[in-house]
Amino acid sequence: MLEKALHGNHRYWGWLAFLAVVVGAGAFFYLRQLDYGLGITGMSRDVTWGLYIAQFTFLVGIAASAVMVVLPYYLHDYKAFGRITILGEFLAVAAVVMCVTFIVIDLGRPERAFNVLLHPAPRSILFWDMVVLTGYLVLNLVIGWTVLENERNGKAPPAWVKPLILLSIPWAISIHTVTAFIYAGLPGRDFWLTAIMAPRFLASAFASGPALLVLLCLVLRRWGGFDAGREPLQALARIIAYALAASLFFVLMELFTAFYSGIPGHTEPFRYLYAGLDGHTRLVPWMWTSAVLAVLALVLLIVPALRRNEAWLALACLAVFASLWIEKGLGLVVTGFIPSPLGQITEYTPTGPEVAITLGVWALGFVILTALYRIALGVRKETEA
Amino acid sequence: MHSSRRDFLKLTGIALIGAAVPDALLPAGLAPAWAGAPGFRPDVRALKAARWGMVIDLAKCRPDCTDCIAACHAAHNVPAFGNPKDEIAWIRRETFGRIFPAQVHRHLEPRRQAGPVIALCNHCANPPCVRVCPTGATFRRPDGIVMMDYHRCIGCRFCIAACPYGARGMNYRDPRPFIRRIDPGFPTRTRGVVEKCNFCVERLAVGKPPACVAACPYGALTFGDLEAPDSAVRRAIAGRTVLRRKPELGTEPQVYYTL
């Protein structure tokens, strides 16, 4: 089936060429980073994780959200998702590849990455994250590929994939739970030290991932010659509405606990995010943008007339994606380091090379996604013809 | 040749020579390289303890003195990058207010709040940095010293996120050009790894106290076995009001401060 990725019109190749340029630029700056060290980024003594780890965290959510199409289709036999399940699974594959790439480029000594396998440390959450992410990648690749191959040959998928599909459902929950545990188990980082971290991660993931999927479906309808149909998009919109509402609710829970208890360690990071702390306000405009976008999107998704209008739906999905990217891909990681263990506030701004490398990894993910979608839709076209 | 490889060869070269000379003639910094290896014979002078700990007497520490920091950073080739973004420090001098924020109140004399307090790795008995390290590059020895293997560290910085004391530093760039005078008795680090205080394991192994303790002209630092009732550290805390940093986190710091 792979050969299908090698056939496409000039728009397909033009898009891939554009992505290749972005990947190339990222690779160029990554070579500079290898030479100079991570000091090329905006990370510092106090803020030791930045854009890379934040993207990783956000993308684990995108990967996990595939379960939102897999579960209704396979467990509840919700037929409308039949046409887009493969899109969800392949989105997960691309997202996990991006996650792993972001982890590796964040390492000070990437050539030693295999030390995690050579000297496994089961006490470390990072070890378990590696285990669940690898497993999830393999699961989605095998499931997606097998189902597609059989579809091409006009056969039902073999019996052995069904257990794998069922396994992939809790597995999706596990990848984002384990990722939350990276943060939620650290003494002294009060912003992250919250039992609601994993539920919060999952809620925001189940909003941002399906939002991206809706946008991808709309793009494919317009430019990719594939129509997912109205029904699955509307079902996704309802899922996004519920997940987004839960996500906002969880944030309000955090705010209540922090501010009603009044414990400085818990209020300070939130004050830094939404009001600024001791004159440090770099993230404030971002966080308010995120909040406004989230509320706006929720309204658009809840009002039936607006939700059913696909132009408004597209806008709502864009807003959800942007809002949650700011919350998780920007605010969540950096703010865990503010204030520092010695009470100092060091703000973080990514550098140009850091942004270029980040965009390069995203572009790499989209190359993989484009090729996988090309294959999936090529098979569809063949069988439908 | 890659620089870490060159260092490795240099070290093994010295080690081979070392095999032919009596232990007493060995450079101090090399002793830990063999610790635990088959056929390793510890130096007869090596200091041992059930649990190493340190007591810092705040009443004796002077605001105008940084001798302990200078001695430590010279002995361990700690780079001085000269900017806060890249800064690495095995010992740092901070204010009382920063190290003991829970002790600060509106009526604390400003002199007291701004008074000097030196801070280093606490060699926690329940160290979160060890718990989170995915490679075992950070580990705890049976005598309580939390140590690092700079050749195993992958630079993920999970340990920095986990340490509630800011005791760890990342080599965001090649540290060697920023070392004032390289002491060949201790390995330098490469870019991309984390480092921190090691309670001078290399000095303990040849019977010497930590460099900071030896350097303090006012006797403000005491080092010894916390499990031995008659040790210097136990006598230093007996009957005194003792502070430890953020004890509520359960990390069990083994560095004690007396007022």
Ligand code: SF4
């Ligand atoms: S002070 Fe920090 S680096 Fe030192 S043992 Fe404790 S947690 Fe680890």
Ligand code: SF4
């Ligand atoms: S940076 Fe090095 S020592 Fe720290 S957790 Fe990662 S591998 Fe372990």
